[in-house]
Amino acid sequence: MVKTNQADVVIVGAGIIGLSAAFRLQEAGRSVTLIDKTGIARGTSFGNAAAFAFSDVLPMAAKGMIGKVPGWLMDPLGPLSIPPAYFVKIMPWLVRFWRAGWRDKRDASIAAQVALMELARSEMAALTQAAGTAHMVRSEGSLELYESEAEFSDSLSDWAVREANGIGFEHVRGARLADLQPGLAARFVAGTFVPQWQTVSEPYEFASALGAAVLAKGATLLTETVSSVKPGDNGIIVALGNGETMLARQVVIACGAWSKNLVAGLGDSVPLDTERGYNTTLPAGAFPLQRQLIFGGHGFVVTPLDNGIRIGGAVELGGLELPPNYARADAMLKKAASFMPGLKTDGGKQWMGFRPSLPDSLPVIGRSTASPDIVYAFGHGHLGLTQSAATARLVADLISDKAPAIDITPFAADRF
Known part of the structure; x- marks a missing residue:
């Protein structure tokens, strides 16, 4: 006999998005059950680049990436790679990605991203205060670096877009650049400092x-897989991998x-694919890093953490099944050593x-077409940590039948 348990709100996923939504729903008086196959924050939230990238409002397809793709694909260890075994499968996603770079799609994505980022900034400040995590936030800014005058000039149109949307920055050279990050290689001719960029410890x-904090407020955590979510006569039925079911009043898929297969079972076809990100975390003291460094031309960042220095990023479109290719992490570490002379590269721990990710760089946030009691919150790409508090606010609004804090039409599951 199948055992069925009752629940108020079930959140599928206990990463930073699901946890943030849980906290906000608890503040609204709701009882929360989190279900995750690996437990709290053991997926992407475990080893990301640690940034609140509130100024990162341009979609990937609009950052001059389309023109660079052919050259990058020639380098299997470059900023963007697609394993040959995955190329046919990713083609529909790539076509949509190409379309997302057109002016009409680009402008619409930027407008939506700006609204979400403005909400993210205010909501994150409120959430960290309420959850007691504000002391873990660093406000050192970021420094994006350019190896040539041509690379710097190519970046100016993107910075103009940010400036038009109220994002502050400072282009720097010479002594000012060296002051912001001593010890860089002489190859870097200029940089852009973003003072409001933040990271977590x-x-x-x-x-x-x-x-x-969520568990202390009474949430239940189930370490289990979810095989399906579907509307029932008396609520939302959540089928677990162990054969049991949950009957929930409402469900959040995060x-x-x-998320793709779960929402497909609900009739929502979402072109979600997976960017496999790699990094190496070096021990503390590996380099006197002052703030997060962004090597945009090479697709990776270097971040100061409490427990060391994290070097990671790049994009490998390879899905969930192919084995990791840690040569990509090695390649980034080698580049970082040439960019930061004196970097101690021993003792690092690799991670993937x-x-x-969705082709237009916007997440899916909204109600399922199968039931208004099923809410989607996934597909944040590189920006899950950054946009987690904003997403939590929107999820809480939807679950509580309130008007969302911003227009969520651009984030609909059926926008493609």
């Missing part, structure tokens, strides 16, 4: 602290790269995570 610890 360590992303897994940050998410774990939020998870602890399981990142694993799955970024749930």
Whole structure:
């Protein structure tokens, strides 16, 4: 006999998105059950780049990437790679990605991203205060670096878009550049400093602290897989991998790269694919890093953490099944050593995570077409940590039948 348990709100996924939504729903007086196959923050939230990238409002397809793709694909260890075994499968996603770079789609995506980022900034400040994690936020800014005058000039149109949307920055050279980050290689001719960029002291610890706050407020955590979610006569039926079911009043699907199959079972076809991100975390003292450094031309960042220095990023469109290719992490580490002379590269720990990405760089946030009591919150790509608090606010609004804080039409599951 199948055992059925009752629940108020079930959240599928206990990463930073699900945890943030849980905290906000608890504040609204709701009882929350979190279900995750690996537990709290063991997926992408475990090893991300630790940034609140509130100024990152341009879609990937609009950052001059389309023109660079052919050259990048020639380098299997470059900023963008697609394993040959996955190329045919990813083609529909790539076509949509190409379309997302057209002016009409680009402008619409930027407008939506700006609205979500403005909400993210205010909601994150409120959430960290309420959850007791504000002390884990660093406000050192970021520094994007350019190896040539041509690379710097190519970036100016993107910075003009940010300036038009109220984002502050400072282009720097010479002594000012050296002051912001001593010890860089002489190859860097200029940089752009973004003072409002923030990072967290360590992303897994940050998410774990939020998870602890959620559990302390009475949430239930089930470490289990979810095989399906579907509307029932008396609520939403959540089928678990162990054969049991949950009957929930409402459900939030926030399981990142694993959300696609669940929502497909609800009749929503979403072109979600997976960017496999790699990094190496070096021990503390590996380099006197002052703030997050962004090597945009090479697709990776270097981040100061409480427990060391994290070097990671790049994009490998390879899905969930192919084995990791840690040569990509090695390649980034080698580049970082040439960009930061004196970097101690011994003793690093490698990691790979799955970024749930959509072609237009916008997440899916909204109600399922199958039932208004099923809410989607996934597909944030590189920006899950950044947009987690904003997404939580929107989820709480939807679950509580309130008007969302911003227009969520651009984030609809059926927009493609």
